[in-house]
Amino acid sequence: MRGTTVGQRSLVSAVATDLGRTMALDEAVERLTRLLVPAVADWCLVTLVDDDESRAPRRRLRDVGWWHADPARRDQVAAYARERIGALVPGSMLMRAIDSGEVVHVHDAAVEALDRVLLPGPARDLVGLLAPSSLTVAPLRSRGRTLGAVSLFNGPGRPPLSPQEVASVVEVIATAAIALDNARLYRRQRDVAATFQRSLLTAPVEPDHMQVVVRYQPAAEAARVGGDWYDAFLQHDGGTMLVIGDVVGHDVEAAALMSQLRSMLRAFAVVTRNSPADVLALLDAAVRTLQIPALATVVVARVEQTPEERAAGRTRLRWSSAGHPPPMVVGPDGTVRVLDEQRPDLLLGIDPARERVDHETVLAYRETVLLYTDGLVERRNRPLRAGLADLRAALARHGARDLDDLCDALLAELPGGPGEDDVALVAVRLHPQDRPRPAEAGPVSVPPDVPAPGPRSRSEGADDAPGG
The missing domain is CATH 3.30.450.40 (GAF domain)
Structure with missing residues (x-):
């Protein structure tokens, strides 16, 4: 020089x-x-x-x-x-x-x-x-x-x-x-932005004999924030609401839009105590009225059980999907059910006048419900259909594992590696209600004003009857 x-x-x-x-x-x-x-x-x-x-x-x-x-x-x-x-x-x-x-x-x-x-x-x-x-x-x-x-x-x-x-x-x-x-x-x-997103992705509730595990893995090449989110909270009558959503986009703007949708959805669900389909319909109408420039796929699910159903050993999952990948249910024996609809409802932000539909299924003890965003199953070199098949196979292999281990295994095996898309997961496992909550499920964590029924005695239900 x-x-x-x-x-x-x-x-x-x-x-x-x-x-x-x-x-x-x-x-x-x-x-x-x-x-x-x-x-x-x-x-x-x-x-x-x-x-x-x-x-x-x-x-x-x-x-x-x-x-x-x-x-x-x-x-x-x-x-x-x-x-x-x-x-x-x-x-x-x-x-x-x-x-x-x-x-x-x-x-x-x-x-x-x-x-x-x-x-x-x-x-x-x-x-x-x-x-x-x-x-x-x-x-x-x-x-x-x-x-x-x-x-x-x-x-x-x-x-x-x-x-x-x-x-x-x-x-x-x-x-x-x-x-x-x-x-x-x-x-x-x-x-x-990452701090902002972490403040939104709060710890889930842990009601009664239901174990809830959540995960969020950001895309490494973006600003480490995006439009994916998870949520798990209680309604006043004790029903557990589960949410998984994905706003189109992978940047701070998508995260900001996600925060608006998440907050409104929470408010509608808690205040109205409506079904998942009604909550999505209200949210879609609000998006149009407030002129929020968001397109999003969402699944809202509710784990519910009336006192009569509890006595009979029944737990229901009621869900509605706004164009989101289908939830899956896996049993401890590796049997996987895909909660797919013949005609999925539209994404949020397209046509709020279109009717939304609730779907139901009965859950058994020790079954696990998985909600996830498309970053888990879709990438450039793997179409969605193949990704869903890979997810089913992974759930069949790992379904009996501890719930935290199951989620970690899915994140390790399925995405295309950090960098392609955000991934959010909500996994829920039902434990038997006629015995103490298992240690791996951790302590019960519910708001003080929401009912949290205690375990039944053995005389009230069969050992492996469904429950929530």
Whole structure:
């Protein structure tokens, strides 16, 4: 790079191109260190300011990237990076560059200069081993904010950077700062969105002898949020509502639309105590009236049992589907039932005037109901029909397993791997009501104002009669 604008332009271009190809901050930092070494320095460190520490007295710094041209010295640089920040005293070159926004250049005697700003200990000892003769600290600034700094070190076998080279380094670092800031902002957006989605995907209820397990696996290449959701809650009469839904889209907008649909569906179901089909009809009408630009597939199911049915040992699952993949029921012997309808109802958001229909089936003790989104069964190289067949086969293999293990096995075997689509699951298993709730089901968890009937005695029902 010395004395050539061609080399400067080439490095600026390489930094802009290579760092611009990733939105992962750690990877972008790693790429930057490889571009700077050995092009402009023998070794380097990249320091970032924590996002939430914007004022100088409160700043927290982290050395997040490093590299050395000599492979034999890289472990020493890594050790120095672990020790340096904690050993710095006020007035260090690093803090001067970050506080002022200006380049700090030490033309010679770099070891002595570093000894003056490092406390006695491992960091100072490592400087002696690495033996830099000159150093340059350039702040990383973007959008009026200092993100951190790049520290460039040269040994005795390499001249210190000339004024022209320092100016070139400033341009290179400015280009890198923009790319790193973009990655930082992307990470912040992703983290905020993921926190937002986690706040919506709350823990399910655990009523009486019903065990409920939920899972959410985001698409790795998106912002780690999307329109898939699950829900499990109680109505005031004690019926358990199960919901699985998928808003079209895989981004923050889809997650925001999902939150609206989920909240409205919950309110309709709890306040009206309506059937699944009626709840979906109300939700579809609200989507039109409020002009919510959402298309979504949804299954709403209700596990219900009247006192008479409980005495007779019967539990019913009543469900309605808005164009969603069909629920499946698997017994402990691996027998699988697909709760499919001949003519599935329309997606939400298409025609709220179209009548919606409830369907019913009787559930037995130890049977498991699975609701899922299409990310579990559909991917680019596997059509939905084949995916449903794969799911049936997996349920037959794993149906007798603990419910948590069953869900984990499905997620491990069926999706195309993280990255294609979000996956949400709700799995419900009915345990016998004439004996204590099994330990693997965990404690009962229901709202205080909802009835939670206790177990029956053996005289009230057969050992393996259906129940909820």
